[in-house]
Amino acid sequence: MVKRASKQSGGGGPWRPHLGIVRTVLFILLLAVAGIAQESPQPESSDTTWAALHTHGYASFKNGRYADALADFNASLPLAASPQERAMTLSDIGYTLTELGRTADALTQLEQARALWMSIDAAGHRALQVTITIGLLHRILGHFRESEQILRSAVGSARDSSDHSAALVALGDLLNEQARFIESRPIFEEALRLSPGRDRARASALIGLGDAESNSGQIQPGISHLRDGLAISREIKVPELEALALRDLGNTYVQAGDLSSAQAMLRRALGRRRPCSHWHLRHRPSGQRVPRAPAWPPTCGRPPPRRHHRAAQPGARP
Numbered sequence: 601m602v603k604r605a606s607k608q609s610g611g612g613g614p615w616r617p618h619l620g621i622v623r624t625v626l627f628i629l630l631l632a633v634a635g636i637a638q639e640s641p642q643p644e645s646s647d648t649t650w651a652a653l654h655t656h657g658y659a660s661f662k663n664g665r666y667a668d669a670l671a672d673f674n675a676s677l678p679l680a681a682s683p684q685e686r687a688m689t690l691s692d693i694g695y696t697l698t699e700l701g702r703t704a705d706a707l708t709q710l711e712q713a714r715a716l717w718m719s720i721d722a723a724g725h726r727a728l729q730v731t732i733t734i735g736l737l738h739r740i741l742g743h744f745r746e747s748e749q750i751l752r753s754a755v756g757s758a759r760d761s762s763d764h765s766a767a768l769v770a771l772g773d774l775l776n777e778q779a780r781f782i783e784s785r786p787i788f789e790e791a792l793r794l795s796p797g798r799d800r801a802r803a804s805a806l807i808g809l810g811d812a813e814s815n816s817g818q819i820q821p822g823i824s825h826l827r828d829g830l831a832i833s834r835e836i837k838v839p840e841l842e843a844l845a846l847r848d849l850g851n852t853y854v855q856a857g858d859l860s861s862a863q864a865m866l867r868r869a870l871g872r873r874r875p876c877s878h879w880h881l882r883h884r885p886s887g888q889r890v891p892r893a894p895a896w897p898p899t900c901g902r903p904p905p906r907r908h909h910r911a912a913q914p915g916a917r918p
Contacts (some may be wrong), residue, residue: 637742650679652690657692687716691730698737728754728763732770739774747774762778765794765801772808781816788812801840803832807845814852822852843872 636912657672673693680686694710697703717727735750752772758764768791775784788809795801801914805827830845850865 670696761794765791781812784812839872
């Protein structure tokens, strides 16, 4: 059993195979749904060719045809007739590249999109959404310092509760991956305060808090919060979040010495993963190879949906 060390917790619990990457990818997936427009671009745009290409790209993305979507979004970029259209297209190119596993390329496009959205409305939802996604991509690349700086800026600039909660959970998950559980717990608690409903936002915060508690020796509070997160995930029918809660519960039961319950939780978690034809070993940011295959690699194909977080889904109107 590989242990994840924690200076703050006084010991390490079982380390989940690159769980930080799993959570990161899930967060990017869910972020899209929060940012998706209620409808795809319509021909009343100032350039109907841009609108037609963008609408076609959105349809391809929605059906998992990411290469086709990327071709359409790239073709539409020179036809963008306003800063909003250009920012939207750059965002959608970045989100699509993320789905294709081209993280560094996605980061380049999203940085350009962020600069435009910031010039349009620095505290707006679109600027914040892109900022959070950029922070997550830095995390995937192992740039933890850059990721933390960007996510803290998102937390500081969020002006509505849903955006604020999304940024807090992203930051808390980053801190959890670095075993900074004492710091992450109040962040998840604040996210819970901002998410009173039984929705993805609250489920995500509960799972993050439970993870932090169980890894810092607070086994029973951790189990309680993880079970609450699991219940909401089931209720709202989000299997990815349900799988994360089950996996964290399994690892927590291992720490508690309840191997029977741990086995049951982990088996159920595997049953809720999305199918993927290209499982592979991942590397931790340090370069140390993980000694087993993780679930849900970043390049695994999946339909676009959604956690109050996915890479924001294309098609959003400015």
